[in-house]
Structures are given as C-alpha cells and as structure tokens.
Amino acid sequence: SQQGEEDPQALSIQEGENATMNCSYKTSINNLQWYRQNSGRGLVHLILIRSNEREKHSGRLRVTLDTSKKSSSLLITASRAADTASYFCATVFRGSNYKLTFGKGTLLTVNP
Amino acid sequence: DAGITQSPRYKITETGRQVTLMCHQTWSHSYMFWYRQDLGHGLRLIYYSAAADITDKGEVPDGYVVSRSKTENFPLTLESATRSQTSVYFCASGPGGGDQPQHFGDGTRLSIL
Numbered sequence: 001s002q003q004g005e006e007d008p009q010a011l012s013i014q015e016g017e018n019a020t021m022n023c024s025y026k027t028s029i030n031n032l033q034w035y036r037q038n039s040g041r042g043l044v045h046l047i048l049i050r051s052n053e054r055e056k057h058s059g060r061l062r063v064t065l066d067t068s069k070k071s072s073s074l075l076i077t078a079s080r081a082a083d084t085a086s087y088f089c090a091t092v093f094r095g096s097n098y099k100l101t102f103g104k105g106t107l108l109t110v111n112p
Numbered sequence: 113d114a115g116i117t118q119s120p121r122y123k124i125t126e127t128g129r130q131v132t133l134m135c136h137q138t139w140s141h142s143y144m145f146w147y148r149q150d151l152g153h154g155l156r157l158i159y160y161s162a163a164a165d166i167t168d169k170g171e172v173p174d175g176y177v178v179s180r181s182k183t184e185n186f187p188l189t190l191e192s193a194t195r196s197q198t199s200v201y202f203c204a205s206g207p208g209g210g211d212q213p214q215h216f217g218d219g220t221r222l223s224i225l
Binding site for chain 2: 030031033035040041042043044045048050088090092097098099100101102103104105
C-alpha cells in the first residue's frame, strides 16, 4: 500500500489565500519530500525535510514534520493562480535505498 | 529543462505488441527510476537502477523489462502489452545519497487498445 496519503484529495481556494495540504505515512522514514505536478507535465521537486527536522521554509512554502504522528503538512502562503497543480508527498523510508513512495496527491486549484 | 527526456511522449499500440519507452538523462546521475501513474493510485515504482548494469524491481514490475547498459539511458520494455498497462509512465533520475531529490521527465502517455 502507499506509504504516504495526502489530505484533502482536492482543494479550491482564491488567489491570495493560504493552502494547507497534509500527508500521513506508516513507517519510519529517512526524509519526506513534496513534489508538484502541473497538468501534462512531470513532477518537480519542491522541498525535502529530514526525519530529524521539524520545520523547513522555502520562499512561500513551509513544511512541517511530526514523526511521532507520522505526518507532514505543506503550507503555501499567498497563493497564486500559477500554483494550481497536483501536490504529492513522497517518503524515503529507512532501508529503502533512495526509493520514493508516493501518496495519491492533492489537486490544488487557485481561482483568480 | 532538458536534463531528462522521455520518448515518445504519446504512444498507441495494441495488446500483445512489444513497446519500448526511452529515457535519457544528461546529469550522469547514478540512479534512474521508472514509475507509472494511474488515477486512484498515484505514482508506483516499476523498476529502478542504482548504476549501469544494476537493476532491481519496484512495487509493480510484472510485465516489464529494463536494461541499463549506459549510465545515461534506461529503457523500459513491455514485452507483450496488456490493456492494464495503459498508463502514464515517468522516468526519473537522481544522484543517490538518500537526501537528494529525484528529477522527472515529462512522461509518456501509453494507450493499449
């Protein structure tokens, strides 16, 4: 079964609002990564957070990791129409030799 | 970004035919991966390779064959295509080391009639 599961499956917001997506996983991880996928394109890496980190920032992105709850969240602040995409969390679990296990993704729609 | 390219972008074929999807990367990354993306399943790993001549199975390897004679190429072959293999296929590469991201191509949309 999938290691990561995103919530919600779909999210629709207005430009300027914040968007929060959550990810849960089942076993111990080395790191957790978030990727974005625009329609018809490949995945683009956004941010990586290691298992010993609790929070990380990159521009308008903020990622948190709670290893005790086996969950992570991705916050996009001041969203733009160009942020419309699917967002996936992916985990590298211990002993997996660099393999990623993906969740099913959250479809974010930002309305102008 | 021309670092990793997949060909063809679109392919229609019939059940029972052999089809090969190509993947080429220019970064000299050690690791390369093949995923399939299906509605309701997200991305699932088919095969991966840690270096030339080293390949290993992922989550859904049945019906697929890979080879890696050169670092930069990682073709995926469906030896006898089935309708259940209709999907979007993504190739990715990465330097390894665990804390490095993977870089994805734009995918091949494969339809098997």
